[in-house]
Amino acid sequence: MNHQQDQLETLHEIRNIMDRSSRFISLSGLSGIAAGVSALIGAAVVKWYLVSNNIAYTENAAIALTREAVMFILAVAGLVFILALCSATYFTARNARKSNHRVWDSKTERMLVNLFIPLAAGGIFCGVLIYHELLYLVAPVMLIFYGCALLNASKYTLSDIRYLGILEIALGLVASFFVGYGLLAWTLGFGVLHIVYGTLVYFKYER
Template sequence: MNQQQDQLEALHEIRNIMDRSSRFISLSGLSGIAAGVSALLGAAVVKWYLVSQGIKYGASLGLTLTQDNLMFLAAVAGLVFILALCSATYFTARNAKKNSHRVWDSKTERMLVNLFIPVAAGGVFCAILVYHDLLYLVAPAMLLFYGCGLLNASKYTLSDIRYLGLLEIVLGLLASFFVGYGLLAWTLGFGVLHIVYGTLMYFKYER
């Protein structure tokens, strides 16, 4: 009985070693929570701004925004991205140090490349939508391309992230039909889903 248990433990250890050698597993759930909180704060600021300017979010949004409005929204989006990136770097580096893992290696590079290729393409596509005054499609497009990026990167990190990617894609498709709820979909996708995912990952892998 003890011999069989020892063999199972040895197989489990071998599997862990193989995972560490092929996947980036230091991604912290706390980084997801921090990114979600940043997105919620950003969405609250945008909502307050639109209301204060008397702008109604919907299919006609692109017809009512001025250049100053666009600059403000872009600044908020940029700030949310910077906060999410900084928090992800900090918590992931802390988690890697805690588990004696390297933060940057070939696995990290593969994960980031596979994540950012769809995300970068999505950023360019969103800029094209803004150019054509199709702002009501920007939030759905962001969710779709981000979900594709997560799905693409899941091959090189924790496999659980693919479920977050799939949910982002589904939410983006729904937001493409219900264009008047783009801000709500953005808030759910980048805010609530990140917090839920980060909390689950924290208790599953880090506690």
């Protein structure tokens, strides 16, 4: 009986070693929290701008928004993305150093390639929507493509990110029906869900 138990433990350890060798496991939960906080701040700034200019976020937003308003919102979204990327890089690099793992290797490359292909496609599609003045669909599409990117990258990093991707896709699909709540959906998806996910990952793997 003890011999069989030892064999099972050995097999389990071998499986863990193989899993670590094929996945990027240094992704930090703190990066998710930082990205979520950045998104909440960005959403608050956009909300303040819309209220200050008497713009209601509805399916008619394409008519109400001026070119200046669109550029402002895009600038805020770009800044949120940069802050999230910088925080992810910093906290993940710090986590890798603490665990004596390499920050950049073939696993990192595979994860980033699988992450950024759907992100790039989603970004281009959002540009098409803006070009055709279908602005009320931009937030749902961002959530859907971002969820697809996470789902695609989950094969090469922590499996927990898969569930975040599924939730992002589901939220994006719901928001595509209730287009007047796009900003709220964006806030929940990129803000609240990131903070919840980051907190769970941090306490599961880093404490």
